[in-house]
Amino acid sequence: MNTKSQYQDSSRLKSRIQIHKLYSINKYGWQKWVFDHLKFPAKSRILEIGCGNGILWRENHKQIKNEIELYLSDISIGMIQDCKINLRDLKETFLFTVCDARNIPFKNNIFNSVIANHMLFHTDDLDKTLSEIKRIIKPDGYLYAATNGKNHMKELNELTQFFFPDFKTGEVTKSFTLENGKDKLRKYFSNIEIHYYKDYLVINKAKPLVDYILSTVDEVDRSIEVEITNYIQGKIYSEGVIKISKESGMFEAF
Numbered sequence: 001m002n003t004k005s006q007y008q009d010s011s012r013l014k015s016r017i018q019i020h021k022l023y024s025i026n027k028y029g030w031q032k033w034v035f036d037h038l039k040f041p042a043k044s045r046i047l048e049i050g051c052g053n054g055i056l057w058r059e060n061h062k063q064i065k066n067e068i069e070l071y072l073s074d075i076s077i078g079m080i081q082d083c084k085i086n087l088r089d090l091k092e093t094f095l096f097t098v099c100d101a102r103n104i105p106f107k108n109n110i111f112n113s114v115i116a117n118h119m120l121f122h123t124d125d126l127d128k129t130l131s132e133i134k135r136i137i138k139p140d141g142y143l144y145a146a147t148n149g150k151n152h153m154k155e156l157n158e159l160t161q162f163f164f165p166d167f168k169t170g171e172v173t174k175s176f177t178l179e180n181g182k183d184k185l186r187k188y189f190s191n192i193e194i195h196y197y198k199d200y201l202v203i204n205k206a207k208p209l210v211d212y213i214l215s216t217v218d219e220v221d222r223s224i225e226v227e228i229t230n231y232i233q234g235k236i237y238s239e240g241v242i243k244i245s246k247e248s249g250m251f252e253a254f
């Protein structure tokens, strides 16, 4: 996966978010669950890095207290543009920055919390990124970092691999997973907790699966779309539904 082309704007990310929204068994909702775990002391200053299209704030803005100063950042200009559009009708104020998490343009010890959801595995230098995060968090502050386990969406990865043999399962997330994340965080934080979100997908239509598969591979010859659709439709016809495992959770480090 080429991170730059994947996140030029939020279109590919959106199609992946969509499948979870429509077909997840756990109806509580991932973003709401994430928000429930965030601790916001009064007059907090919060930074989200790799904020994507700002969905965390779109879905939880009603819970944001007035005194919170919110900074949203991402390495992709297109993503920040889409994020601004996505949040523009909200009354809350968001401060946007385009920056690489390996080099965060803020002073030391100024944030009560940093949120880095499903993005730490993308940075080329995880150690530098974590040291930057630690530098800008106040001594009593928190890092929240969501990621996936190594078997996340394993049935869908197997399907993708069937059509794109070069696709390597777990390749994208392997540097920071639910299994190895604690070891990576230990150098910077003495207390680390993991919260697990229980869920799986049940899908009875081919299109969302085809869209998801095509969103994860970089240069796609669209002629393969029909072949994938027919294959998945056949599977749904014989099995009724396709069940996809999920393994997601969030580290809370302080």
Ligand SMILES: C[S@@+](CC[C@H](N)C(=O)[O-])C[C@H]1O[C@@H](n2cnc3c(N)ncnc32)[C@H](O)[C@@H]1O
Pocket: 003, 007, 013, 049, 050, 051, 052, 053, 055, 073, 074, 075, 076, 079, 099, 100, 101, 102, 116, 117, 118, 119, 122, 123, 124
């Ligand atoms: C899988 S998306 C997650 C978006 C959002 N956090 C969410 O949970 O919906 C990963 C995001 O991280 C951003 N990203 C990747 N590498 C980055 C880096 N080195 N610094 C900052 N952002 C980065 C991408 O542009 C993308 O928006």
